[in-house]
Amino acid sequence: MTGSRWFPYVLVLPLALVLWGYIVQPMLATFAESVGDGSGANYSAFLSGGGVARQSLINSVVISLVSVVLCAAVGVSMAFLLRRFQFPGRSVIEAIILVPAALPPLIGAISFQLLYSETGIVPRALQRLLGTEEPVLSVSGIAGVLVVHTFTMYPFFYLAASAALKGMDPSVEEAAYNLGASRVRVWRTVLLPMLTPALVSGALLVFMTSLASYTAPLLFGVDQTMTMQIYINRTNGDMPLASTYASVLGVVSILFLLVMRWYEGRRSYRSQSKGIAAHRREVTNPVARWLAMAGSLVAVAVLLAPAATIALVAFSRDGSWTTQVLPEEYTLENFTAIVSEPKAFEPILNSLTISAVATAAIIVVGVLIAYAVRRLQFVGRSLLDIGVMLAWALPGTVVAINLIAAFSTGNVFSFGKVLVATFWIMPLAYFVRFLPMVFRSTSAALAQTDPALEEAARNLGASWARSFLTITVRLVLPGVIAGALLAFVHGVGEFVASVLIYTSRTEPISVAINNSMYRFEIGTASAYGLLQIVLIFIVMLVSGRLERGRSSGNAKEAAAWAN
Amino acid sequence: MVQVRLDAVRKVFPRSGGEPAVDDVDLTIGDGEFFTLLGPSGCGKTTTLRMVAGFYFPSAGRIYFGDDDVTRQAPNKRDTGMVFQNYALFPHMTVAQNVGYGLRIRKVRGAEASKRIEEALEQVHLGGFGSRRIDQLSGGQQQRVALARALVIRPRTLLLDEPLSNLDAKLREETRLEIRRIQREASTTSIYVTHDQAEAMAMSDRVAVMHNGTVQQVGTPEEIYRRPANRFVATFIGRSNVMSMPVTGAGRDYVEVRGPAGATLRAAAPVDHGLHETADALISVRPEHIRLTSAEEPGAIPGKVTETEFTGMSTNVTVDTGEAVLQAASVEVPTRLTVGSTVGVVLPPEHVWVVRP
Secondary structure, three states: OOOOOOHHHHHHHHHHHHHHHHHHHHHHHHHHHHOOOOOOHHHHHHHOOOOHHHHHHHHHHHHHHHHHHHHHHHHHHHHHHHHHEEOOOHHHHHHHOOHHHHOOHHHHHHHHHHHHOOOOHHHHHHHHHHOOOOOOOOOOHHHHHHHHHHHHHHHHHHHHHHHHHHHOOHHHHHHHHHOOOOHHHHHHHHHHHHHHHHHHHHHHHHHHHHHHOOHHHHHOOOOOOHHHHHHHHHHOOOHHHHHHHHHHHHHHHHHHHHHHHHHHHOOOOOOOOOOOOOOOEEOOOHHHHHHHHHHHHHHHHHHHHHHHHHHHHOOEOOOOOOOOOOOOOEOOHHHHHHHHOHHHHHHHHHHHHHHHHHHHHHHHHHHHHHHHHHHOOOOOHHHHHHHHHHHHHOOHHHHHHHHHHHHOOOOHHHOOOOOOOOOOHHHHHHHHHHHHHHHHHHHHHHHOOOHHHHHHHHHOOOOHHHHHHHHHHHHHHHHHHHHHHHHHHHHHHOOOOHHHHOOOOOOOHHHHHHHHHHOOOHHHHHHHHHHHHHHHHHHHHHHHHHHOOOOOHHHHHHHHHOO | OOOEEEEEEEEEOOOOOOOEEEEEEEEEEOOOOEEEEEOOOOOOHHHHHHHHHOOOOOOEEEEEEOOEEOOOOOHHHOOEEEEOOOOOOOOOOEHHHHHHHHHHHOOOOHHHHHHHHHHHHHHOOOOOOOOOEHHHOOHHHHHHHHHHHHHOOOOOEEEEEOOOOOOOHHHHHHHHHHHHHHHHHHOOEEEEEEOOHHHHHHHOOEEEEEEOOEEEEEEOHHHHHHOOOEHHHHHHOOOOEEEEEEEEEEOOOEEEEEOHHHOEEEEEOOOOOOOOOOOEEEEEEOHHHOEEEOOOOOOOEEEEEEEEEEOOOOEEEEEEOOOOEEEEEEOOOOOOOOOOOEEEEEOOHHHOEEEEO
């Protein structure tokens, strides 16, 4: 049977149905919901008038554009400093440069609020230090959103530029100097043109992620953005309007996905020579060395501050921290409460259960889709690929709305049951959001595995299933596990979709954190957050072990947190 | 078109534990000369070239182009044309844009620039390739674009860093003739770095052999081959039998040593050899200079053949004389020379040379 040219379809059909049923069809359901009465009135608001819809779209786009510029400035200069110069503190910074982006989105945003908002640690410390009336350098509103975006999304630029610089042959730059070009000219005519592909893909990623960003506007109170309007309209019960916003945001995200795929297909400038180490320029000027040292200290402090703040505040007594720079009363109560009170422990249990269920499904479907796309020949292969990427491109908010729209009545994919307000919609949302992680890591592992190995097994008499399980799966296992761990961790940190679909019985950790913040139980919120961070740290360590010797796709995936 | 002079140049890299990568290098490269730095990897030849180009600054010593002291001058001010090992062509520019890059910087524009670009491309047999993309060219073509790019600016010196090492063997031989022809036409002072001794021998006016960061010997290819200064040069350039033998007598430009089987051998030596009786001398004989004859011939050292190896051009014969194992290479080998047979070895005095350790 496996020799038949129909065999791929036997495998692919169920996979295609899963992608259709839980990703594409819900999207269409949302669209149907948005045009409910057939007039399209909800959409015309985006095109005309000075209403909330239009303003939200403009705000979202402007915030995203400014985020791109800020992230580009920070990310590219960091990449240059770390790749091209040798100075005291360089390796420390390189080791922790991705830390802010590795925090779960909600905790990341909260830590920035605790640090830099009007009531934040830094502005108050400066106020105390300088003796001014008002907190100094505090950020709020859109500025706050931009600070969070810059700190959590610059890794997109940093990683892209850093990889491009690493792959760039240093002798190309030297050739330009040799021909008489000045430093500025080398930048303008050689380095920037060669970095362009990296910068464009970094810009697209930051733009998409900013557009999907929900926690930052939520915490800094910027209501008029696309994601916030989805949330607000959903909680106000105006599902058609929420669906409209979700459809617009979804379409824009998909457009960006397509642009990105088209752009990645074009050629990039890889080095033609192998094994040439880039020369890092040693900073030797003593003044510059002192500056570099001071700069490194500041950078380390800034990079570690968010996680450190959460860790510190987690031990503060709820309600004790009002106008002081730092909390003054410390206690272990926040943690003992979580462990001893069943009600407080429930969110942790929920998150673990939901993530585990979702991850199990993700492994099965993700591995099979990756295998089908990489190894089988069939009509519609690229559609399958795009189906998974669609899940990656859709903002969490949109994923939630799509599922609500599709499963508020029973349909064939939910076996006729209503899923909204049940347990099952939670793992389903996580499944859709994090399926691409296992798909990608498995794809990458498959790309490094010679198909001839499987053919050898078949040649020796193994059935398709046997060779798949004993050879292929065995060889790509480290990649699968790494992807699965990542999906699990993201599940435990998930907030954006959960907040739209949870019920009191399925409240996950992030939602519990948000609710604690709402009740000003900052200590409890931070304690939950610290637990999340510790879990992420452990999983990163484990998957770092698994990925050792392989490409560091892991760090790149970690950067995909922010929204 | 300028003389290049290195004066006691030394380079110590940071984090190398004080071990110099290049130490005490004195070289004078004549105007229009094709000069090669030859040595195994890690000998400091590329480091030396990069100091001439300005990508490294020497830790001590000076570098002059003619009368200009360029020791601390920035690379973009030196007016050298460098051909990189991996060509380092700008991937985002066409062939013509690559070649024209240095001209634009020198404010050569318009028709004059196009003319010089086309001329340079003609010179490397790539006329009409100007609008091609770099990734549409083969390795050999890329190599020639790199050469055209370096030459079109009419540099004061042409620097070539193992430019042939990425080409296959046949292309390598063709290209080295080409490079030499173009260099002669332009009579540009050239410094060529290679680890390939055949390349160095075939192309160079003079060669500097480097090892462990120091220059072992400077001379014409013939001098270096026929009169290697020391054991390293003797064995790195071609093959050589290097043996230590007690000195029995010494003249101004020769020594006599007691060879295998007690035979007295006469060996040519540098005039300042400073050897005398009771010392040991290192002598070097090239395999192709060893004459194999019958064991009964007077003056021949008897030995036993332990190995023969037919290479096509000649036959390598390993002879064990009891005290020494000698490698001989003969174009014609008597058929009786089979493994185990006895043979006479003659070391002709004109080809026996004393080397320093």
